[in-house]
Amino acid sequence: MNRSLVQRLGFALLGLAALIVVVPILFVILTIIVRGAQAIDWEFLVAMPRDGMKAGGIFPAIVGTVLLTLGTAIAAIPVGVGGAIYLAEYARDTWLTRAIRLAIINLAGIPSVVYGLFGLGLFVLFLQFGTSILAGSLTLAIMTLPIIISAAEEALRAVPTEFRTVSASLGGTRWQGIRYIVLPQALPGIITGVILGMLRAAGETAPILFTVAAFFLPRLPQSAFDQTMALPYHLYVISTQVPGMPAEIQYGTALVLLALILSMSTVASVIRSYYRRRRQW
Amino acid sequence: MAKNDVSTAPQPRWIEFAIEALIRVLGFSSIGFVVLIFLFLLREGIPVFFEVLPGNLVGTRWYPTFDLFGMLPLLLGSILVTVAAIAIALPLGLATAVLVREVAPNWAREILKPMIEVLAGIPSVVLGFFGMTLVAPLIRETLGAPTGLTAFTGALILAYMSLPTIISVAEDALDAVPKSYRDAGLAMGATQWQTIWRVVVPAGRSGIVTAVMLGMGRAIGETMAVMMVTGNAARMPLSLDSLFRPVRTMTATVAAEMGEVAQGSVHYHALFGIGIILFVLTFAINLVAASTIFQKRRRGGLR
Numbered sequence: 001m002n003r004s005l006v007q008r009l010g011f012a013l014l015g016l017a018a019l020i021v022v023v024p025i026l027f028v029i030l031t032i033i034v035r036g037a038q039a040i041d042w043e044f045l046v047a048m049p050r051d052g053m054k055a056g057g058i059f060p061a062i063v064g065t066v067l068l069t070l071g072t073a074i075a076a077i078p079v080g081v082g083g084a085i086y087l088a089e090y091a092r093d094t095w096l097t098r099a100i101r102l103a104i105i106n107l108a109g110i111p112s113v114v115y116g117l118f119g120l121g122l123f124v125l126f127l128q129f130g131t132s133i134l135a136g137s138l139t140l141a142i143m144t145l146p147i148i149i150s151a152a153e154e155a156l157r158a159v160p161t162e163f164r165t166v167s168a169s170l171g172g173t174r175w176q177g178i179r180y181i182v183l184p185q186a187l188p189g190i191i192t193g194v195i196l197g198m199l200r201a202a203g204e205t206a207p208i209l210f211t212v213a214a215f216f217l218p219r220l221p222q223s224a225f226d227q228t229m230a231l232p233y234h235l236y237v238i239s240t241q242v243p244g245m246p247a248e249i250q251y252g253t254a255l256v257l258l259a260l261i262l263s264m265s266t267v268a269s270v271i272r273s274y275y276r277r278r279r280q281w
Numbered sequence: 282m283a284k285n286d287v288s289t290a291p292q293p294r295w296i297e298f299a300i301e302a303l304i305r306v307l308g309f310s311s312i313g314f315v316v317l318i319f320l321f322l323l324r325e326g327i328p329v330f331f332e333v334l335p336g337n338l339v340g341t342r343w344y345p346t347f348d349l350f351g352m353l354p355l356l357l358g359s360i361l362v363t364v365a366a367i368a369i370a371l372p373l374g375l376a377t378a379v380l381v382r383e384v385a386p387n388w389a390r391e392i393l394k395p396m397i398e399v400l401a402g403i404p405s406v407v408l409g410f411f412g413m414t415l416v417a418p419l420i421r422e423t424l425g426a427p428t429g430l431t432a433f434t435g436a437l438i439l440a441y442m443s444l445p446t447i448i449s450v451a452e453d454a455l456d457a458v459p460k461s462y463r464d465a466g467l468a469m470g471a472t473q474w475q476t477i478w479r480v481v482v483p484a485g486r487s488g489i490v491t492a493v494m495l496g497m498g499r500a501i502g503e504t505m506a507v508m509m510v511t512g513n514a515a516r517m518p519l520s521l522d523s524l525f526r527p528v529r530t531m532t533a534t535v536a537a538e539m540g541e542v543a544q545g546s547v548h549y550h551a552l553f554g555i556g557i558i559l560f561v562l563t564f565a566i567n568l569v570a571a572s573t574i575f576q577k578r579r580r581g582g583l584r
């Protein structure tokens with residue numbers, strides 16, 4: 001057979017594979033938007049659930065997810081950024097540094113449900129936080145660490161060495177160079193990484209199953225030691241545990257969760273591309 | 282004079298010293314967390330290996346209410362779904378990576394990349410919900426399976442969940458192959474198609490293996506979507522048609538049953554025991570994947 005014909009057929013095959021990858025993604029998103037939009041009105045967003053969750057809104061689940069995400073951010077940002085500063089600015093290439101990198105790769109690979117077990121064992125039972133926002137946020141924070149560390153390290157490494165040299169030549173200490181020169185330059189990249197970590201936390205279900213999530217709690221949480229409903233767990237509950245659930249409410253909940261996460265990832269990529277274009281080095 | 286020096290510095294030395302010490306501690310925290318996770322899994326899970334006879338644990342039946350804790354069907358269930366998912370995702374992912382890196386014009390790349398990023402961001406529970414409501418009925422009708430909640434349904438969803446990982450790692454692997462390799466292939470008179478499959482892809486082999494390993498790690502640990510679409514029947518998937526029957530994975534078992542067990546019971550310890558197995562499995566998979574990454578770094582890569 002003609003070689004260029006083989007090539008053309010081959011490329012067509014690659015295109016077909018890409019279509020098989022992309023079309024279902026579009027289909028999932030469009031279906032959820034079209035069917036979910038029918039359920040969403042003001043009441044759905046700001047009312048408590050009624051009639052065994054078959055009517056009313058999903059307000060407590062939205063608030064719960066926002067609180068959990070904020071809690072995760074508070075716990076994960078200092079540890080993640082600190083860890084990244086160590087790796088990018090202080091660590092030398094020793095076996096210990098390699099052990100840290102290996103640990104990060106492994107943290108990223110641990111199944112989400114195992115994080116749930118760990119959170120149950122350490123935070124809920126051993127430290128006696130109970131099933132609480134505190135326990136859930138801390139569990140999610142450890143899960144998002146590898147995402148934040150890798151992104152922040154990459155952002156710090158992207159700042160040219162000359163910036164540090166100049167800072168040192170002006171009499172600045174190493175920490176002053178990091179604090180006043182390197183960190184501000186790397187900030188957009190770090191923020192992008194933090195958002196990526198947070199959207200992972202907002203969408204996860206398994207780590208919060210045994211650490212914080214409430215099946216049905218038609219009030220807002222009172223403190224960090226309170227349970228809360230959360231969007232992903234709520235979607236799981238109303239699509240598997242409650243018979244006779246109206247499909248609109250399921251699609252509506254899926255859409256709210258999806259919209260939250262896609263808007264976060266849009267913000268992240270806007271920040272990334274905006275600063276990449278403005279960057280002068 | 283010495284006093285003056287200190288006051289012109291923005292921060293006293295000891296604060297800086299404390300900050301740097303703190304950063305060192307935070308740098309090592311990742312190791313601490315991995316150890317902590319493993320310790321707490323052991324603490325809650327080890328008892329099961331004393332409370333339940335070994336013969337029972339490796340048995341073929343998981344019926345906790347009858348004190349039967351055979352983990353084999355769960356392990357095989359996880360393996361079946363994972364292998365099937367990779368069998369679907371690898372050809373699709375590799376083809377997409379090759380298309381994006383080697384063939385596609387810029388505009389196509391600009392469409393494909395964000396779509397794959399979006400896929401990576403869709404929460405597992407949303408895909409599980411979608412799988413339950415739309416994919417399962419489709420499979421029920423086309424294959425005649427009683428519910429449509431089968432290992433295959435799970436594998437299909439999992440394949441899409443591991444695609445972003447496989448595509449991006451495979452892309453990096455292709456990207457690391459020097460341009461001179463391609464030039465050499467083309468100069469020998471090979472078409473671009475031949476150059477891709479006989480020069481570029483073989484040269485990026487180790488990175489593609491890494492992509493498969495990381496995709497597998499992602500698939501075997503996936504919980505919610507799998508629990509929602511595989512039907513959760515703890516039976517041995519041994520016959521040929523197992524792929525089109527309900528199956529139950531280790532992750533789904535933990536997620537579904539942990540809410541109902543009494544803390545400290547044998548069942549509770551058994552679920553943490555499954556957690557230990559999952560931890561060790563994914564640790565091993567990631568170790569293999571990481572070792573290929575480190576090897577490349579030490580050799581200075583292909584660049």
